Amino acid sequence: EVQLQASGGGLVQAGGSLRLSCAASGFTVGDYAIGWFRQAPGKEREGISCISTRLGSTYYADSVKGRFTVSSDNAQNTVYLQMNSLKPEDTAVYYCAANLMRVRCDSGSYIIPHEYNYWGQGTLVTVSS
Secondary structure, three states, X not given: OOEEEEEXXXXXXXXXXXXXXXXXXXXXXXXXXXXXXXXXXXXXXXXEEEEEOOOOEEEEOOOOOOOEEEEEEOOOOEEEEEEOOOOHHHOEEEEEEEEOXXXXXXXXXXXOHHHOXXXXXXXXXXXXX
């Protein structure tokens, strides 16, 4: 059974850091595109980053580029999102998701939410000003 479990959210002051984890089971994270998404209250879910370990590629939305870093650990079958220099506008529920129909993820074209078929439960990140 394919499962994803996101964790690591919490309350942090502006300028602080958090590391989110996405632990996977039922498949190997290194074989497929894994995305990070977020949804703020009243807003649509947006794709912010993705990784293709097999192709050695990553993608970041402009809103997080230079502050967030996505990585994977095949031994742990886990994908991470290191978030630095957090801003109040980063406050959202963060989700990881897997696209088991695709390997590639190197542009915004590959981080469309409805194209991801397995989702974690979400973890809340709150950034105070």
